[in-house]
Amino acid sequence: MNPSEQPVLRLRGIRKEFPGVLALDGVDLDLHGGEVHVLLGENGAGKSTLMKTISGALRRDAGEVLLDGQPLEITSPRHAQALGIAIIYQELNLVPHLTAAENILLGREPAAAPGVIAQGRLMRTAQQLLDELGVAIDAGAVVGRLGVAQQQMVEVAKALSLDARVLIMDEPTSALTGQEIAELFATIRRLKSRGVAIVYISHRMDELFAIGDRVTVLRDGRHVGTRLISQTSMGELVRMMVGRELKEKFPKQPAAVGAEVLRVERLERKGVLHDISFSLRRGEVVGIAGLMGSGRTELARAIFGADPIDGGRVIVHGVERRIPTPRAAIDLGLGYLSEDRKSEGLILVQSVEENLCLPSVGRFSRWGLMQPRREAAATAQRIDELRIKTPHARQLVEFLSGGNQQKVVLGKWLTTEADILIFDEPTRGIDVGAKVEIYQLMNQLAARGAAILMISSELPEILGMSDRILVMQGGRIAGEFTAAEATQEKLLAAALGQN
Ligand SMILES: Nc1ncnc2c1ncn2[C@@H]1O[C@H](COP(=O)(O)OP(=O)(O)OP(=O)(O)O)[C@@H](O)[C@H]1O
Ligand SMILES: [Mg+2]
Known part of the structure; x- marks a missing residue:
């Protein structure tokens, strides 16, 4: 030029x-x-x-x-x-x-x-x-x-x-x-x-x-x-x-690890997922790395009841469960932040507040009656914590900027009392400052006893925020690492199937 x-x-x-x-x-x-x-x-x-x-x-x-x-x-x-x-x-x-x-x-x-x-x-x-x-x-x-x-x-x-x-x-x-x-x-x-x-x-x-x-x-x-x-x-x-200095990019605070909340044994989905076994405990953030097409999102969908499975067992809080639909998953305390927010995560023609409270309707209603004041308070808290840029809580989500729409999807799952959360690319499209706030919220969730499965394509994020890391390749788990032993090179090698 x-x-x-x-x-x-x-x-x-x-x-x-x-x-x-x-x-x-x-x-x-x-x-x-x-x-x-x-x-x-x-x-x-x-x-x-x-x-x-x-x-x-x-x-x-x-x-x-x-x-x-x-x-x-x-x-x-x-x-x-x-x-x-x-x-x-x-x-x-x-x-x-x-x-x-x-x-x-x-x-x-x-x-x-x-x-x-x-x-x-x-x-x-x-x-x-x-x-x-x-x-x-x-x-x-x-x-x-x-x-x-x-x-x-x-x-x-x-x-x-x-x-x-x-x-x-x-x-x-x-x-x-x-x-x-x-x-x-x-x-x-x-x-x-x-x-x-x-x-x-x-x-x-x-x-x-x-x-x-x-x-x-x-x-x-x-x-x-x-x-x-x-x-x-x-x-x-x-x-x-x-307009300010960012102190830490990945403010990870390890939480106390508690009881096992989810165990997956030899999960199969024909042509997609093979022999997948792992477990997840309270307070843990388990990162799932892997290349595009390695089966990460498919795994999330299978656990969440969005896709059928052909074999294997899913054990939630110590009890084997059949999870035929996402509704059933939500009832068991699972939450899934999907990677495709536009078609799965948001109702664009509804307000910020309606979207934020969507998965937790049960929590805000008593004997079938909604409790608008509690909804409003939870909404205000989310808007503040996530710094969602919106003129007011009643704004339709379609009028928010892309990144602020993402924050609403994420906030939606933070409002539930789900304690097994699957986040698929949680910070995609989120600016550097807001990323840090999201990581801090993940810390809080883990500290209050939630377990988080975090799928991400950004290796620094996986390395910076996980307690344990699973690497997928060709629909299988190709490697498992503790936070301490993992490096970018090791994860990449496993993702490429070079073991
Ligand atoms: N059609 C619209 N109606 C009302 N407000 C809007 C509309 N489009 C954008 N805005 C508002 O204008 C501001 C700028 O939005 P814009 O989409 O340009 O942000 P951006 O920089 O692209 O953000 P991001 O990184 O999240 O994509 C935001 O506050 C947004 O909510
Ligand atoms: Mg934009």
Whole structure:
């Protein structure tokens, strides 16, 4: 990037207000061709909102947008596409019952004759884009049946197909792991060398240094500063983001370990889980590491009654149980924070309070009557503890920022009296400051006698917060480590099946 050259896209004084929230308060941003510009800020800082004002999804209240120095109005997503501005939204935006190919070229399908889609050409074009990304996804696969990571790669392919000049990626790697992230970064570098201006939003701090050229930090809807990545540090960026120093990244406090609450013996699910045995005791945080597709989420779902099992035993509080449904699991004191919050974790058209109190309705009702005051008190406590950014408890969850939606899902399980908690990627999409608060809440849960099974793709988090670590590979447990003996190298070797 040559800073003296004219920016491709220039934003000046962008302002956007929602009822009760000033989301953007006069934000400036310059994007140059051939740069990866990282946008950083806490959950609710205004990153997605700023990007939506240039993708045509939102109208700004004030400010100026200049493309190649010319002021212009971006009136719709279609208009933005025509101008060469493509966006991968934080919330996946795919049509679940269509194929990957149909999604990638939606609205731009090649025509065999007027009104007739050239199916063969559609498949070939889409397959080529997927192959270029280095992902093994069949263009003919129905998107709703793909995993979250694969759906995210379909989104990336869709953005690539637009041949954009400005490409915005709003947390593109939140569901990806190692190899997929590497493929995505390779793609980003290719686009960069073609002169595309890329906006990259992520809460994974290590990524910024791997892929970014410049970084702009937003806080509470304001522009705090822009730096060259080569001339800043993690410490400086965190200070700019959260406005204070973060003491400890992983504030683990080991709790007293008590009675066994869950034991799984020789669990089988055909083709998915093989011979899985482990136990979980009060006060323990057991981390589950493993690569994408190693069976971690499948294990969680099987224990929670979301998928049937073909063999083995599940023993809860010393009693063998059949858990045919999630309802049955909840009744036994299990809680599951799923990795796919949007389809499983949240009711978007309900309020923060309704979502937070959902799994604990039993607790707030007496003789079948709801107790609104107790609900309100528990809700207020969660909003405060997790620093959920919302104008009030009655706000609909769909209007919260992505990270704040995650906090609601997590808060939902903290409100229950469940004492066996399965957290699947609990801090995905959560900013650095809020992560620490979530770890502290996990400490509290463990201290009051809960047992936590924590699935995570972030090895530092697994190493920093677990008492014990199980590593899965190919649907089996490929290694077990105490916190003291585990290292990143050992976990990775086990995850790759190199024992
Ligand atoms: N449609 C909407 N209606 C009301 N408030 C909204 C709407 N969209 C965003 N907000 C609010 O605007 C603020 C900025 O949200 P935004 O989604 O831009 O945050 P973000 O920086 O992308 O956060 P995250 O890291 O959690 O994704 C938040 O307080 C959010 O609740
Ligand atoms: Mg966002």
